[in-house]
Amino acid sequence: MLFDIYAPARILFGPGSTYRLGEEVAALGKRILLVTGRQSLKQSGNIERITQPLAVAGIETVAFDEVSPEPVTTTVDAGRRRAREESCAVVVGVGGGSVLDVAKAIAGLGHAEGETREYLHGREITTPGLPFVAVPTTAGSGSEVTQSVVLVDPETGKKSSLRNDRWLPRVAVVDPILTMSMPRELTAQTGMDALTHAVEAYTSRWANAYTRSLSREAVRLIVQNFYTAHKLPGRRDARESMLLGSMLAGMALNVARAGAVHALAHPIGTRYGLGHGLVCGILLPYVAEFNLAVVEGEYAELARHAGLVSAGVPEHEAAGRFVHYLRRLTNRLKLPEKLGPLGLIAEDIPNLVEAAMDSSSLAANSRKATRQDLAAILKRSL
Ligand SMILES: [Fe+2]
Incomplete structure (x- = not known):
């Protein structure tokens, strides 16, 4: 039998595991890009469950909440620019599959040159990205434990997936309380x-x-x-x-x-x-x-x-x-x-x-x- 597998490095699973988000993120860097959907996190009342442990751990947060349900490569470009301008050391994605995919791509292409769509069409990724922490709020995509993202190229309207061996999240914080709403x-x-x-x-x-x-x-x-x-x-x-x-x-x-x-x-x-x-x-x-x-x-x-x-x-x-x-x-x-x-x-x-x-x-x-x-x-x- 032959195996060739990629497995997540660290998973914190269980009710209340988001309490530990701050200490996990702090071990990776003190200034983060926090990627979320436009409204859902605030509407569901989950935002404090995320921001509080980050604040307690002394993390500086730069918010990026421009992710729509069908994420386009230009949204990733905007996030990459924000992370660079704000000197973010870590990307934390909190949301459903689209949010996690966008956050993963922002982190993965954090030090890369050129537009995201070039990579969707096969440009080789040669630089390591920023550490990425994934926090799912839906029970569906599994993006918190995968190394791939699905993005739409706005010029062709086509949806494709982009995979990279180095894109598995550094930590997945998987808290069922966040899915209850x-x-x-x-x-x-x-x-x-x-x-x-x-x-x-x-x-x-x-x-x-x-x-x-x-x-x-x-x-x-x-x-x-x-x-x-x-x-x-x-x-x-x-x-x-x-x-x-x-x-x-x-x-x-x-x-x-x-x-x-x-x-x-x-x-x-x-x-x-x-x-x-x-x-x-x-x-x-x-x-x-x-x-x-x-x-x-x-x-x-x-x-x-x-x-x-x-x-x-x-x-x-x-x-x-x-x-x-x-x-x-x-x-x-x-x-x-x-x-x-x-x-x-x-x-x-x-x-x-x-x-x-x-x-x-x-x-x-x-x-x-x-x-x-x-x-x-x-x-x-x-
Ligand atoms: Fe799927």
Whole structure:
């Protein structure tokens, strides 16, 4: 067996772990760029949970709150300029996947020359960046434990991912209390992103024993806690399990990569302005049906481990039940089940498929998917 993995250096997990944010950051530098979304941190009442431990530790904070839900490379450029002008030694990102991605890119390109979009298109990164500390406020992207970011090039409108071996956060502070104020719809959408990471990583061509142990447990945690976290937002145990599941899925994803859902979700999300988790959640059952023929054993194992079937159920039936569970899930979370009502039209399918064919996620998908296969998946989702 051969392994080639990148794993997070340090994770502080658990309710109240943000109390320790100040001392963790102070060990890396005294002046930080604090990257957040425009409003959510203030609206949720979480801002004091972040600023207080930083102030107690004597950290000087430069705020950068210009991140929008679909982050563009020019936002990263603005953050890099701010960090440089203000001589920030550390970047701390507090928010959902978009905020963490922007903060990670600001840190990673902290000493680099040129525009961010050049790096999105393949320019080599030759300089080490600034230390980056990630604090997620949603249970979805897993960005706190990955070395990749997804950004939109405003000149082409295209969404691409950018990865670098040195971009794993120095510290991830993962506190479920910060996710408790998420509204229901965001809980549903971000949770679907996490579940998709777990399922795609588990069945990826690049999966190994390390990633499978993480993604299998992530599927169990999410399956067993998703409804509760959605229906009873104040249930701390369910929130904690969802955040743990999302984080473990991110660790698996960072090594095993995703699959056809993610290959299609990026162009669809940008084309129709739809949330990433929402698109993933709608596509997941269609792609799972397509993959079923080659990953029946894996789906059966996930169904058993998550407690969807008992141990004695035959493989074929267990795998079918897993796909059935995914099919019912969007409906039970009150999310749309089709992309047609959200804007997808048949005439757009060839262009969307073409964009998906370039994606590195597609190369990791367990079953080889042709243009015709992807088009058929999208037609079924209309
Ligand atoms: Fe994702």
